[in-house]
Amino acid sequence: MQQVQNGDKVRVHYHGKLRSGETFDSSEGREPLEFTVGGGQVIPGFDQGVMGMSVGDKRTVEIDVQNAYGEKSSEMIIEFPKNQFPEDMNPEVGMQLMMNNGQGQQFPVTIAEVKEESVMLDANHPLAGQELVFDIELVEIVPASRIIMP
Structure with a gap:
């Protein structure tokens, strides 16, 4: 066989x-x-x-x-300014979003932490x-x- x-x-x-x-x-x-x-x-x-x-x-x-x-990589954690989110979006921990890297490639991220002025995005594979x-x-x-x- x-x-x-x-x-x-x-x-x-x-x-x-x-x-x-x-x-x-x-x-x-x-x-x-x-x-x-x-x-x-x-x-x-x-x-x-x-x-x-x-x-x-x-x-x-x-x-x-x-x-x-x-392994999870700390280099895949991105701090992103809150004022760059759409005005009608209320970022919450656990939300999954798509992000653009500036060269036309999209990749998924998960909101790991919400701070006063920024949001911590985790781009590690889930x-x-x-x-x-x-x-x-x-x-x-x-x-x-x-x-x-x-």
């Missing part, structure tokens, strides 16, 4: 949980996740977790912080600093397309 190798395109169902057991994402009720193993499309620990699986296999994979979204647990089921190893040249 074929086993997943680096470079294979695969389709998986998954259930992602924190160490506490709290679910943060799942493919339940959706199409399976399709990605190329080793292609940088998923976190490194997820790539490693599917290696060697065969279609129909189920596996629980524990992923440490370094192979997930990394799962940074967390160890993750995934229940994975390999649904398919997608065959590579064969192109015949004359």
